Amino acid sequence: MLTGNASAATLADPSTLVIDTVGSVLTVGLNRAKKRNALNDGLMAALKDCFDDLPADIRSVVIHGIGDHFSAGLDLSELRVRDATEGLVHSQTWHRVFDKIQYCRVPVIAALKGAVIGGGLELACAAHIRVAEPSAYYALPEGSRGIFVGGGGSVRLPRLIGVARMADMMLTGRVYSATEGVVHGFSQYLSEDKTAYDKALELGNRVAQNAPLTNFAVLQALPMIAEANPQTGLLMESLMATVAQSDQEAKNRIRDFLDHKTAKVKPT
Numbered sequence: 001m002l003t004g005n006a007s008a009a010t011l012a013d014p015s016t017l018v019i020d021t022v023g024s025v026l027t028v029g030l031n032r033a034k035k036r037n038a039l040n041d042g043l044m045a046a047l048k049d050c051f052d053d054l055p056a057d058i059r060s061v062v063i064h065g066i067g068d069h070f071s072a073g074l075d076l077s078e079l080r081v082r083d084a085t086e087g088l089v090h091s092q093t094w095h096r097v098f099d100k101i102q103y104c105r106v107p108v109i110a111a112l113k114g115a116v117i118g119g120g121l122e123l124a125c126a127a128h129i130r131v132a133e134p135s136a137y138y139a140l141p142e143g144s145r146g147i148f149v150g151g152g153g154s155v156r157l158p159r160l161i162g163v164a165r166m167a168d169m170m171l172t173g174r175v176y177s178a179t180e181g182v183v184h185g186f187s188q189y190l191s192e193d194k195t196a197y198d199k200a201l202e203l204g205n206r207v208a209q210n211a212p213l214t215n216f217a218v219l220q221a222l223p224m225i226a227e228a229n230p231q232t233g234l235l236m237e238s239l240m241a242t243v244a245q246s247d248q249e250a251k252n253r254i255r256d257f258l259d260h261k262t263a264k265v266k267p268t
């Protein structure tokens with residue numbers, strides 16, 4: 001992996017994020033509304049610092065956009081003419097930031113509205129759950145800008161919507177609606193009766209109730225198991241299941257259910 005002067009840590013601009021705590025949920029607001037939350041170097045570095053310094057008592061994270069949009073993607077005013085090395089460093093800096101989100105120890109939920117474009121879409125892909133309100137729309141205008149995705153989109157997005165659909169988005173500039181996003185497996189929730197932020201917060205509180213080890217297994221082990229060959233995957237699953245059920249927290253929770261102390265599973 002290349003390293004270089006484009007180190008995100010030296011460039012953090014704290015004003016580009018509004019970070020708050022609601023109970024055990026950390027809310028992270030992209031705060032460049034005048035520029036439609038375009039992702040510049042200062043914001044990317046602040047995002048990295050935020051996930052590096054996640055407080056120990058935080059059990060989930062909600063990422064949202066301040067203003068009417070989630071994010072218009074890469075700040076095009078900062079896309080200087082780069083040589084190949086600079087370009088690689090820039091892209092790998094983005095990869096490191098979004099990896100911090102994907103491999104976060106707690107679930108990360110993206111609350112989507114308005115423009116979810118280019119790098120903004122790539123950011124949303126790194127979250128574990130995506131919640132959209134009807135105003136959300138998705139596009140990859142890289143084709144018309146003469147560039148390619150650089151924030152892990154070509155790895156993460158096809159796993160959600162398929163290679164052909166992503167290729168179509170990049171080649172034709174097709175814009176998907178919030179409803180289509182759910183139909184095609186990009187987002188898991190369409191929030192019509194409340195804002196995506198409120199719905200994401202509700203989900204953030206819900207996932208925070210789980211045993212931390214279960215959440216850890218879902219976030220860290222499940223994606224690897226799903227991509228492994230079946231034999232390896234089944235062995236990994238057995239190992240993870242054994243570790244989880246040996247934990248005292250699981251024993252307490254199962255005993256509480258058998259003693260009728262916890263809620264039953266009911267349709268919503």
Ligand SMILES: COc1cc(/C=C/C(=O)SCCNC(=O)CCNC(=O)[C@H](O)C(C)(C)COP(=O)(O)OP(=O)(O)OC[C@H]2O[C@@H](n3cnc4c(N)ncnc43)[C@H](O)[C@@H]2OP(=O)(O)O)ccc1O
Pocket residue numbers: 034035036038069071072073074075076077087090091092094115117118119120140141142145147148149150151
């Ligand atoms: C190559 O290596 C990479 C690449 C990448 C990732 C790449 C990408 O993300 S490509 C996609 C870039 N984004 C766009 O092309 C979207 C451009 N924006 C728009 O289409 C519209 O602004 C809108 C998002 C639909 C909103 O429209 P509207 O509400 O009408 O607002 P505007 O008047 O257009 O904008 C207001 C203000 O914001 C500025 N702005 C908007 N988007 C951006 C942007 N992406 N970059 C910079 N500035 C933006 C706009 O210019 C206006 O500014 P004023 O000063 O005129 O007020 C990743 C990593 C790699 O290594």
